[in-house]
Amino acid sequence: MKPLKVAIFAGEVSGDHLAGALMAAMNRARGIRWRGVGGDTMLGEGLAPVFAMEAIEVNGFDAIVKRLPHLLARIREAADAVIADPPDVLVIVDAPEFTHRVARRVRRALPHLPIVDFVSPTVWAWRPGRARAMRAYVDLVLALFPFEPAVHAKLGGPACVYVGHPLFEAMQRPAPPSGEALLVLPGSRRGEIERLMPVFGQAAAAAAGEREIQVLAVPHRRAQIEALAADWPVAPRIVSGPNAKAETFGAARAALAASGTVTLELAAARVPMVVAYRLDGIGRLIKALHPVLPIVKAPSMVLTNIVIGRNEIPAFLDDEGTPEALAAALRPLLADEAARMAQQATFDAFHGAMAVDGSPGENAARAILDFLAARSG
Template sequence: MKVYLIAGELSGDRLGAALMEGLKTLYEGDIEFRGVGGPLMADEGLNSQFPMNELSVMGIAEVLPKYFHLKRRIRECADAVLGWQPDAMITIDSPDFCLRVARLVREASDIRTVHYVAPSVWAWRPKRAAKMAKHIDQVLALLPFEPPYMEAEGMRCDFVGHPVVNEPLADVADVDAFLASLNGAAEDPVVLVLPGSRRSEVTRLLPVFIDVMERLNQERPDLRFVLPVAGPVADLVREMINDMASPPVLIDPSGLSSQEALMRKRAGFQAADIALAASGTVSLELAAAGTPMVIAYDVSWLSRQIFKRMLKIDTVTLVNLVSETRVVPEFIAENCQPEAITKGVLKLLQAPQEQAEALELTMKRLGRGDQDPGLRAARAVLDGLSTSKST
C-alpha cells in the first residue's frame, strides 16, 4: 500500500506520526510513505519532500508575502501525488495549504483523499465544509462534536480522539531531575512560557511574553521560568531573550533525538505549576499534564479585523470548548497586553486548582482511557479504503 501524507506544522507532525505507526500496526502488507512532514514522521519512515516548516505560517497578512512560494509548493505536492498514484492521500491540518493540494489531485484523479483534523467550521468560515466536500472523501475529527458538520455535507467523518490523551507523561524521576536542573529553591513555582512554534507567532508573541516575565519577576521574584522551544525557531528565541536580566531556562531540542527532546519537554510540562501559552493545540498538551494555563495570542492588525468579523465563538481555547466551560482566561488580539496578562498569571497562581475539573473533563471527552487515537485513525482510513473499493 502507498500513502502520501502532508503535515504543515509540529502538531500535524505528531498526528501524522501516530497515524503512520497505527497503519504499520494494522496493515498486514508492506506500506510505503511519501509526502511532507517533520521529525516524528521521519522517525516513522517518511522522507520529507521539502522542509515542513515552510508551511508553518499563520494569519492572512502573514501568508501574503509567501503566497507565490506556497502556491508553487501546492503544485509540487499535487504533481508528486499524481505521479506516484498512491492508494490514499492524507492531508493533516493546515487546511489552506492541504485542501488546495486535494483540489488539484481530485480534479485530475480518483485517488482517495482523507483530511485529518476537521476545519473549525463551528468557529469561523462555516462554508468551508461544503467546499472541501468537493474534493475530500473522508475526514478524521479530533473533537467529538465535529462529525455532524462534515457529514451534513456528504463526507464520511470519524471521531478518532486526540493523540495527546495517550501520549506518555514524564515519570516522577524525570520531573525531579528536571526541577533539580533549574535555578532557585525546590519549592519555588515554575511558570512554563509557550510563545508558539511558528516563526510568525514567536516574533509577535515573545516580546509580549518577555515583558510579562519581567513584570512577574518584579512581583514574584521566586518564580522560575521555563521556555520549551521548537527546533526551527530555537536560534530566534535565543536571540530575543539574550538581553533579559533573568532569562528563562530553555528546553532546546537541538542536538537531541526526537524522543529525547519529547521526554525533556514532557518533564517540563509536568514540573510546571502554571503556563502562559499561545492559543492552539498546546492547551491540550497542558491539559494532559494537568497544568493550569493562561492563553494569550495576537496576529497582525489586518488579520485581527478579518477574524473578528468571521469568528462565531466566544473563546478560542480548546480546553474551554471541549469542557464547555470558560475557566481558562484568554488575552486575545487587542487584549494581548503585558499588564493584563501579568494580572491574569498572578491570579491563576493564587488559585490554580480552579481549572483542574475542566482539564480532566477535556481529556475524558477527547478519548483518554479509550483505544490509542493513532490506531483509531488508522483503522478509519483502512476501513474507508476497503469500503470505497467495494462500492
Template sequence: MSPELRLFVLAGEPSGDRIGADLVNRLREQVAVDVSGVGGDALAAVGIKSLFDMNELSVMGWADVLPRLPRLLWRARQVAKAIVRTRPDVVVLVDAQVFSSIVAKQVYKAAPDIPVLLCVAPAVWAWKPERAQHLKPHFREVMAVLPFEPAFMRSVDGPETHYVGHPAASALAFRSAVPERGPMLLLPGSRDGELRRHLPMMRAVVENLASHPRISGFVLPTPRRLEATVKGRVADWPAKVDVITGEERKAAAMASAVVAVAATGTVTLELALAGVPMVTTYVADKGQARLWVRFKVKYASLPNILLDRPLVPEILQLEPDADALVSAVRSHLDDGEGPAQFEGFKTIRKMMEDGTEEDPRVNPAERVLHHWRDAP
C-alpha cells in the same frame, strides 16, 4: 488489494507531523505499510523521505501566505502530481487546510478513484459553515480530532466524519495536581511569523516575572529545526530560558510546570490534556482579525472552544501589547487560577479520551483500512 498498504501522508507543521506518525505506527500494528509524502522529524522516523521541507507549508495569515503564494501553489501541484503518478492506496492530508484542499481538488480531477482523507477538520464551526459542503467531492472522509465535529459536519451536510481523538491524549499523562512552584513554559508557536510576533511579548513576561515566588525558571519547547534560531533570540533575555527540543523533554517540562504562556493553537489542547494551567495569546494579522470580527468568533483557544466557556484567559491582539500579557499572567499566578483550570481540564481529558455518546472515539488506523479494504 496488495498485502502492503501504500500510504501517502502530508503534514504541514509539527503537530500534524506527530499526528501523521502516530497514524503510521497504529497502521503498522495491523498491516505492512509503505509510506511516502511530506513530513518532518516524526514522519521521517517512520520512513518518509519528504518530497520537500515540510516547513515551507508552515505559514498562517495572509501576511505570511501572500509572499509565498506562488511557491505554495507550485508545491501543491508537485504533491498532486506525485500522488497521481504513484497511485497510493490511500492519501491522508493532515491539517494545512488551504494547501490540502488545493491538493485534494487536483487529485480528484486527475484520479477521482484514489481515496483522499483529511485528518483534522477545518474550523467550519467557527466561520463559513458552508465550506463543509465544498469538502465533500474531494475528501472521502474527515478524521476529526475534536469530539463535537462529527455531529456538526452532519448538521451542515459536510463529508462523512469520524472522531479519532488526538495522539497527545495517549502520549501525555494527566498529572495529579498543579504544583505551587515550578517552571513557566513559553510556547510562542512554530511558524516564523508567530515567533516574530510573540517572542518580544514573552521576553517582557520573563523580564517582569523572573523574580515571582512561584516561578523557578523558564522553559521554551521548540521544534529541532528552530532550536538554533530560538536560542539566538533568547540569548540576551534578562533571565535564562532553557530551550528544549523533542516530545519527551516537552512532556517532562509539562509535568513540572506551574503555568504556560502559549500562542493559541494545538499546543493549548496538549497543555489541557496534561493538566497545565495557561494564559493564551495570539497576535493576528489584519486578515485574521477581519475573520474574527466578521464571524463573531467566540473563543480562539481549544480549551475554551471544547467547554464553550472562558476557562483560560485569551489575550488576542492586532499589535503586540506586552503589558496586557504580563498583567494576565501575573493575575493568574497571584489569584490562584490554576486549580479552577485544572478541574476544567479533567473534563476535557475525558471528552478527548471517550468522544461523545453519538460519536465515540475510533482508531484512525481503522478508518484508513476501511478505505483500503473497500477498494475495488
C-alpha cells in the same frame, strides 16, 4: 491478501509525525505499498517518495508568494503521480494549502477514488464554508478534537470520525504537577514572541513573588527570548532543548501562555494556566471588522474551553491582556487552592472529552481500513 496501495501526502513536520504513526499502525494490520510525500518518519515506515517534503516547506506569506510557481508545479506533480498509478485510497495529512489542492485535482481525474483527510481544517474557527466545500473531494475526515464530527455534520461537511490527539496522548497526567515555579510560554513565532515578551515579563514579575520564573523557549527562538528577557524586572530561568517541556511542566505551579496548541498540552498535563495573545496589524484589522463582517467563529482562543464548551480558562486578547490583568488572574492559581481546584475540575472534563481507546495512529488506521471495507461491500 494482496498489498493495499495507499497514496499519502503530508506537507510539514507535524504532519509527517501524524502520518508516520498512522502508517506504522496500518503496517501492523496488513501489507501496504506506500507512495507520496513525507519526511523522515514516513520514509522510515516505507514511503516511496514522489519528491522530498522539503520541496514544499515554506515559512511565511512572503515565501509562499515568491515560490508560488514552484509550489503549484509540485501540486501538479503530486496529483499526476496518483492519477498515473491509482491507489486504493488517497490520504491527505494536514497542510491544506498543499494537500487539499492535490485532492481536488485527483478527484477531478479519478472521481471514484476514496479520499481521506487526516486532520480537519479549523472550520469551527474561521471560514466555515470550507466544510461543505470539502464534500466535493473528501469522503472521510479523521478529527483530532472530539467536537469536530458534530461541527462537520452541522456545516454539511464530509463524514467525520474522532480518533484522538497525539499531543494530548503524549502529555496527559492523572494528577497535577508538584512544582512551585511560574512557567511562561511566549510562543514559537518571532512576531508573537516580540509582542508578548514585554507584557509577560511585567505580569510574571508582579505575580510570582518569591517563586522562580521559568521561560520555555523553542530552540530556534532562544536567542530572541534571551534578548527580550534581559529587560524583565525579574530575571527568569530560560529552558530549551529536547526534554525542556517535560522539565518545565513538571516544575510548574501555574503557567502564563500564548494562545496555541501548547494550551492543550498544559491542560493534558494539568498545569493551571492563564492565556493571552497580542494581535499583529492584520489581526487587529480583522478584529475591528468583526462586528460587521464576522470572520472568526471560534467561541474561545483556548482549545480547552472549546473542547468542554465553557470558557473556564482565563483568556485575554490583545489590549485586554495588560500586565495588571494577567497578574491578577495568575495570583489565585499560584496561591489559592479553591482557584486551583476549579481549574483541575475543568481539566477533568477536558480529559473525559479527549479520551479515546487506543492511540490516535491506531484509531486512524482502523477508521481507514473499516471505511475501505465498507466501500468494497
